[in-house]
Amino acid sequence: MRAPSPKQGRFLTRLARDERGVSAIEFALVGPIVFILILGTVEVALDMIVDASVQFAAQQASRAGLTTTVPSSGTRDAEARRIVNNVLGGWANIGGSVSITTRAYTTYNDIGTSNYQDSMGGFGDVVLYNISVTIPSFSGIPKLFGIDSLTFQRSYLVQNEK
Secondary structure: OOOOOHHHHHHHHHHHHOOOOHHHHHHHHHHHHHHHHHHHHHHHHHHHHHHHHHHHHHHHHHHHHHOOOOOOOOOHHHHHHHHHHHHHHHHHOOOOEEEEEEEEEOOHHHOOOOOOEOOOOOOOOEEEEEEEEEEEOOOOHHHHOOOOEEEEEEEEEEEOOO
16 A cells, blocks of 8 residues: 555645534534424423323313212213313314213222213212323324324312212
8 A cells, every 4th residue: 555645645634624514514413313302392391281281171070070060051971071172172173082981989999890880970979080182293203103192191080079
């Protein structure tokens, strides 16, 4: 192998010290990572908003059923569903779905057994509210990890007033 000529040596030295274009190369390397981190942060923030709205809807629905008084708008079950749909209806509009189930048990000992009614129960009954929202991801970041849709769920267990 031949040694570089003096002219080639000066060129290589000058090339090694040349800093033009370094910031463009750094941006090309770091830019996509920063962009994904920003999108991921926005995704997590929006997911936390959905989660908080499911929490709020479950609390409000359980309050509607807790009193065992029939609201002027219809049955307690219909009132609880109306409250949940008012709070979570916007998430269904973006391609998601909202699921509401209620199970009334006569005592706390019956929870988890087949001794229940699909209703809000009567006086003194123990009612389990389960509210679930399934939505597509906002940014598409979860799809990179094989997650096609996100599900947020809350369950509340209350005893109706006697």
